[in-house]
Amino acid sequence: MVVLRVIERDAPGAKPPAVALEGVSIAYGGGSQPVYEAVAPTTLRVAESEFVAIVGPTGCGKSTLLNAAAGLLKPASGAVSIFGEPLAGLNGKAGYLFQQDALMPWKTALENVAIALEVGGVASSDARKQAKEWLGRVGLAAFADRYPHQLSGGQRKRVGLAQVLIRHPKILLMDEPFGPLDAQTRQIMGTLLLELWAADRKAVLFVTHDLEEAIALADRVVIMSCGPKARIIGDHTIDLPRPRDVSEVRLDPRFHALHKAIWSELRDEVVKAYGGAPA
Amino acid sequence: MVVLRVIERDAPGAKPPAVALEGVSIAYGGGSQPVYEAVAPTTLRVAESEFVAIVGPTGCGKSTLLNAAAGLLKPASGAVSIFGEPLAGLNGKAGYLFQQDALMPWKTALENVAIALEVGGVASSDARKQAKEWLGRVGLAAFADRYPHQLSGGQRKRVGLAQVLIRHPKILLMDEPFGPLDAQTRQIMGTLLLELWAADRKAVLFVTHDLEEAIALADRVVIMSCGPKARIIGDHTIDLPRPRDVSEVRLDPRFHALHKAIWSELRDEVVKAYGGAPA
């Protein structure tokens, strides 16, 4: 069971966590600009096949944490390690679905997905074949030849999803991957993600604003406080049985109990965030 | 009551609707590119102080309709009229919150909001004062001097919101305005929007993926079918009493009945969309 592994994570001789942020704090600015301490020293570990969701008020530092885990931002203090090795430079083991559009505007949807494989040395024809399959999986088979600017917001996000998933990275960093999708498509994508995760046991770090989604998908839901100097203020293990049906699990009474507990914690935080100020 | 007006909207001698899309169809491409008929001839009227929400599967053509109402896209057929006058060029009466980032990267949050007033001739100092107030209302008082790239996704969206609302446009076009916000902030913003709307009775056309949000805020929820040739396949009047408390209204049994009805219609559509193909 997933949950067991999670509990074991600090046991001696256990495998090192896939992602470990140890006392990581992150500050923006410096030089001529004022320093903004976005994240206070924070520790977050994601075990090898664990699915962790992060929720928190807007602007608290969720994307910042993901960037640190991806190696795009250097922490001001603390250390990031990936499968036990300290992270130097980019995190080559991670696939990152950015919050913003990150598709290459000069490539079609198909090319955008195929390139993710071609980079790793897969032959172009093979990569295209797989890319086509993946576009089908995210419901965009018919849009393969469109350039990003010819796609709707939700379509672009799904191309990005295919681009990340096709590589089967060991670690998945996802920043509001289903944000611009309607509820139904969201569930379909959620199911897809869970299937993949179950198949090859990735470590997933998943940012979302949809608490229900977080509970339905994750093993653990982490709550961040509002910034500046955001911290992790809650860490809930979701002990709903696997495999889960993303649309059915919401009917489970345990789901409601969890939802209520997390929501109440979160709400207080958001109310604070609303009046939040940078240092 | 709002609802009464809505029902009156076709009565003889009634005021012309704020936005009227009459048999509007929209096609992309042409020239050397294949034509994609995004929206089939569609009629949608928004009365003077009506709050209409549009929901529909991702990529169906919601943003496309909003663009047509803003005068940014020329319909292939049909006519757009604004307060009874045919729309030629841009819709000067509308404020549009885009789905993508539309802030000027070279202006700070404050400047981005203030410019919306300055354009209309408001003195700079006055505009800045008001802009500061508005940034406070969207919870960003402390971030006034940040450039857009120094803000989180949700913060940028809120700056955009302030930028649109500060002008008090007669017509509000909003494309997933609360998408990247957490649930709590979303409610706060929803309440803000409803207050404004109640105060000076704007016409609102509101695209969202959150059906609960749509029902909680709108007078009418319009459902679009999946593309290509998307149409309006459902038009539900939300007869919940006003004023509504955005967080409380969800507990209303009528809310649940409406939600269920709309959801079932919508779900079928999304399932279709998932296998949808361009013409």
Add this chain to the structure above:
Amino acid sequence: QAPEKKDVKLGVGGKALLYYLPLTIAERKGFFKEQGLDVEISDFAGGAKSLQGLIGGSLDVVTGAYEHTIRMQAKGQDIRAVLELGRFPGIVVGVAKAKADSYKSPKDLKGMKIGVTAPGSSTNMLVNFLLAKEGLTPQDASFIGVGSAQSAVAAIKNGQLDAISHLEPVISMLERSGDIKVVVDTRTEEGTKALFGGSNPAAVLYVKKDFIDKYPNTVQAVTNGLYKALQWIQKASPEEIAATVPEEYLLGDKSLYELAVKNSKPTYSQTGLISESGMKSTYDMLKQFDPELKESKVNLADTFDPRFAKKAAEVVK
């Protein structure tokens, strides 16, 4: 003897100028071909550039000003003239119409704005010389490089210059239109004598010493061709000359061209030999104005190799 090197690269700075008329004649009349040569003529934006081409090794022979050989000798570059093409400089100093009446003697050049082809060029030098004879220094006038022929005409016509020191055909053109009054004229024997006290070599054919040693027959052949052109010019009427040069050279006005030819005709060398007094007077003038040459000790015999011209006089009929 047949030339060792059939393909010869010849450089010139402003081929269409009357200064270099013998070259055009030799080319058009086929005198080089007669000598078994295939001459490729490259035209440069000025004599300095063609000399640089020679030193850089991209040219074999150059038609240019004699003074260049002195300068090069002073700089340790062994460049030698082999044939004189022009015996008078052909430079004319004219005073603009507006100042013509008040001009009495070269003393009056003091304070004038004087146009020259380029700063430091032979047109500039000549005015310096003129001023020096009157006890003035180059600082007493201001010199303006006016560059191309067109700019020179424009500058005079616009009244931006008080005087000009230039060559044909600019002079004939300005003289005919009455824009200038000629005050010093080195196109003629008298004019040149009056100024320099003797002839003063102008255009010459020069080559590197190495080239002479390596390809004496080629040098002879080029010399022969140009020598023949000189002889031809002596006998030809301005009309004949005008009929020989390319039509574009006629300044769009045949009569003007013929006038210019007539005016320049005395300048072309008759023997192809540079007189010793001419060499000396040129060197003295350079020494006077060029600080770099002041201390130099050039053996003037190194600047001109008369063998080829002499031989040409024997063989060319």
Add this chain to the structure above:
Amino acid sequence: MSRPKLLAWQVLVAAIVLLIWHIGSTVPIGGTYLLPKFFFSTPGEVIARIWKLFAGGQIWKHLSITLSETVLAFLIGSVGGVLFGFWFARKPTVAAVFDPYVKMANALPRVVLAPIFMLWLGLGIWSKVALGVTLVFFIVFFNVYQGVKEVSSVVLANARLMGMNERQLFRHVYWPSALSWMFSSLHTSVGFALVGAVVGEYLGSAAGLGYLIHEAEGVFDVTGVFAGMVILAAFVLFIDWLVTLIENRLLVWRPQPASQA
């Protein structure tokens, strides 16, 4: 605007310019000519001369020489500019160290460099190509350098996280992203390549359009000068048209500019 209508407008503009030129050079206004024939020739004569040049057949030799110089200068200069632009943009240290020297080099008057090029490259086409290259190179270089720095940081981060190495980043991110910068510079530098070639010929050569112009200038043959310039200009349109063709092929992915409502 439709093509025929556009063409009609363009012809109209040309006609107006020619008319002004004609009137200015042949009809005295208040006693003086606006565009004295001595400096501007007349359009009729220039056209007649162009006709004669082509009819005579001599021009082709000169044209082909100038064309090859221009094309070579353009290709070498722009390839060099692109390579160095990328290199500098990707190696900030290199860029910082060499920055002042690049700027100094860009400020050297090319006219003065001509003898040095002739020394190194001889009198043939290569010294002219070199002159063109020194103009094209800097224009392309500065633009590509900036273009690479303007790459969207999110797209770049995404590509790097995909595991792209430098070569792949170049091919899939920097290159396409910098293309519109590059093409902008290419449109400028087409003209400059030709200018370089012609100035090179002008300063010293045995053939080419610049040679013709120089020769004509020396004998006050303004008609010849203008005829040469008109031929030059027609010429550059042709090369620019080729550049635009390639540009349109390479930048298909770009959104069409919104038709302004």
Add this chain to the structure above:
Amino acid sequence: MSRPKLLAWQVLVAAIVLLIWHIGSTVPIGGTYLLPKFFFSTPGEVIARIWKLFAGGQIWKHLSITLSETVLAFLIGSVGGVLFGFWFARKPTVAAVFDPYVKMANALPRVVLAPIFMLWLGLGIWSKVALGVTLVFFIVFFNVYQGVKEVSSVVLANARLMGMNERQLFRHVYWPSALSWMFSSLHTSVGFALVGAVVGEYLGSAAGLGYLIHEAEGVFDVTGVFAGMVILAAFVLFIDWLVTLIENRLLVWRPQPASQA
């Protein structure tokens, strides 16, 4: 890289160049000099000459003339380029009609235009300024034109819906958005402004650095030519530094390039 370290590197590069120059021009390799003194002078002599020029005091007059020409050419050319660039970008019809003519104009060899400028503008500084302007203008023009067309369509739509008129759009959208394009072109054109001024002086003038260089060239004083060029180059660095100062002030809003991890 820290400033002192950077400076050290730059000095090192300069030292290496000077060393190569020195060796090439004074030490024969295999019997020939790599950089014959006749064409390259030697660094020692050039430095001595620069020293002499400044000590003599005469140079200041020439410098100030060239400086004013350069600055004027730069200002007029870039303001013109910006205005026309914006105008063309905002009026696609105008742009389409004039497009071929602009490109033709850009291809005219400036050297040939010099007599015309002299005719119109006289022998003073203005004919040189005009020559510089014809270089600067096109570089800035093409870049600004492209820069305006690259404005984000969403930002533009947003601004237009706010009700901005053309003037406001210019000020708040097109201008800031095209700035990085413009500055890229300015860095190129600083050098070209100077080149234009110097070439103009070279072709005909009474003073200025180009005049000095030309004079030196006429008497084969390479040392003088190189001294002039070195002064020129130092000069352009100074103007470019000013441009960079302004650029940094105007582009504060831009994200710092991510420090590569």
